[in-house]
Amino acid sequence: MDTINRSTKISIIGMGYIGLPTATMFAAASYNVKGFDVNKRVIDTLKRGKIHIVEPDLQGLFKSVLDSGNLIPTDTLEESDVFIICVPTPFKEDHEEKFADLSYVESASREVGKVLKRGDLVILESTVPPRTTDDIMGKTLEEESGLKINEDFLVAHCPERVLPGKILHELRNNDRIIGVSNKKAGELAKELYSSIVTGGNIYLTDTITAEMCKLVENTFRDINIAFANELSMICDELGIDVWELVQLANKHPRVNILSPGAGVGGHCLAVDPWFIVEKFPKTARLIRTARETNDYKPKWIVKKVVEDIQKTFLGKKITVGVLGLAYKSNIDDLRESPALEIAKELKKLGYNVIACEPNSEQSEINSIANLKLDELIDHSDYLVYAVPHNQFKDGYKDRIKQKPFFDAVGEMK
Ligand SMILES: NC(=O)c1ccc[n+]([C@@H]2O[C@H](COP(=O)([O-])OP(=O)(O)OC[C@H]3O[C@@H](n4cnc5c(N)ncnc54)[C@H](O)[C@@H]3O)[C@@H](O)[C@H]2O)c1
Known part of the structure; x- marks a missing residue:
């Protein structure tokens, strides 16, 4: 993928509090968006035109992008140009210390790895411990696809900092920090997020700094x-x-x-x-x-x-x-x-x-x-x-x- 344009195909992985509004915003910006989730009930609800989360103003915008065909909810992940992973990162259960459970990030990366092709950009939005983008997401994508980071595909971490209840407003207006694997990933990610971040600025850095930025x-x-x-x-x-x-x-x-x-x-x-x-x-x-x-x-x-x-x-x-x-x-x-x-x-x-x-x-x-x-x-x-x-x-x-x-x-x- 050389540039981002309105024929760029975007797949969002995880249609929860973060993934669903993000998918809706990209679809409203005229991209072709597939919203993928492993929870069939979520996908069925969305296909019926209803959202399953409480968020002001989202229902109307979601229905309009669903009706226009720009957003397609799906339980099957297919080829795409951009993948945006928005899966949960809770604490590990049955663990005395409070450690991040990264199994959802890993399984989502595995799903993406199966359909990954040369030139794709994979972005992690979930909140994660430092080095997860490279060491968990990146490595799993490489293992599953047989492709190499930066040589064949690009990765980025764009942490989400929205406030529930004001998600649409904040998606448009909050500054975004994007950590990228190389210069090309930065150009593409910046171009992509500029189409929804209309009232804020986008700052590029490396993946570890972006991960830490959200945490600090x-x-x-x-x-x-x-x-x-x-x-x-x-x-x-x-x-x-x-x-x-x-x-x-x-x-x-x-x-x-x-x-x-x-x-x-x-x-x-x-x-x-x-x-x-x-x-x-x-x-x-x-x-x-x-x-x-x-x-x-x-x-x-x-x-x-x-x-x-x-x-x-x-x-x-x-x-x-x-x-x-x-x-x-x-x-x-x-x-x-x-x-x-x-x-x-x-x-x-x-x-x-x-x-x-x-x-x-x-x-x-x-x-x-x-x-x-x-x-x-x-x-x-x-x-x-x-x-x-x-x-x-x-x-x-x-x-x-x-x-x-x-x-x-x-x-x-
Ligand atoms: N909710 C917030 O306000 C908020 C704010 C900032 C950051 N975050 C971070 O964003 C991430 C997502 O949070 P959320 O609140 O949207 O979670 P959520 O639980 O609302 O939604 C996550 C969705 O991912 C799906 N999922 C799980 N594994 C999957 C897989 N392998 N493939 C496809 N779908 C899968 C689940 O079925 C679920 O629908 C977390 O890391 C969270 O910490 C959330």
Whole structure:
């Protein structure tokens, strides 16, 4: 392939949260796109014109590219010019340490290797530990196809940094970092992504730097939050208000401490730093400590809440109401959520736990009743303010204050 043009055939491997919007955007930019997934149910749903993920504005755009024939969902991978791999990279199960499970990247690379031809470009978008693009994807492609990287085909890593709920906007407007195997791969990848990244810039680098770039963005945030969370525990021992301390320290022109909270959740910040620790267990000491500090924060909150309840209620069996279960404010995402962990742990300890997660329609979340805020306050003996959702802020402070409470987010001052 010498250049990218609208007759360039693109195959997306993995039609989930990342692959489906990406396939839809390339199809909307008038490319011929095949959307491949091993999950037949996903493909059947897409063929019927429905999307299987929740993402604003995607359904309409997806339907229009499906109807125009630019996007074809398929469970068979065929020859293409460009392959974009968007498969999951969770932690390994049954493994004590938090190591990346790269079996999906490997199996997707194997599928691509079977249909790879000279001149093709294979791009990995999944979040991966450093060297995965070359050592896992590249080697598997070579093994399966009998072709050679750079001599016969090209590889790139273009990590995805979109925010669920704003994926289409961010695909158009976020800057993209693309790590490439050589100059030609850079030219092609840049040309390709320029057709969807209309409001951002594209920066080229090598594959390892691109892999690390995605990981360090989230690690930087994780470390900064860990500092705030550690301060909150130190201030508790000192008997001073951490939020006041942070506010005053931030008066310094070059200090910007984040707000402490219930911990760190979601599937990026709580996951990606481990992909660095896995590769550099001896060197990545600060990164590991930050992860452990943030993981410890919900456990510390449970300990404080239990102490407080025992002091206040003298062993009586009480109902604890948890304000917010999502992993951060104003979303409904429960993945790796510290607030949910707090609620589950208190339940395990024998308390009757109820919650209010106002962004979820479910009446029960992990066997915990999800009530309206008024009901939650009425039915609770003790409240844990775990997530600073907007819905909790207006006019509820005084009502919350009528009950004994633990404030994990600094909203009750
Ligand atoms: N979801 C996000 O907001 C987000 C943001 C940034 C980065 N990422 C990263 O992007 C990657 C993909 O995440 P996602 O959220 O889209 O995952 P997902 O689980 O929503 O979708 C992945 C899809 O890949 C399919 N799949 C698995 N193995 C396959 C194979 N061998 N061939 C074809 N299809 C296969 C699955 O059936 C599934 O439909 C991950 O590495 C993730 O960390 C995700």
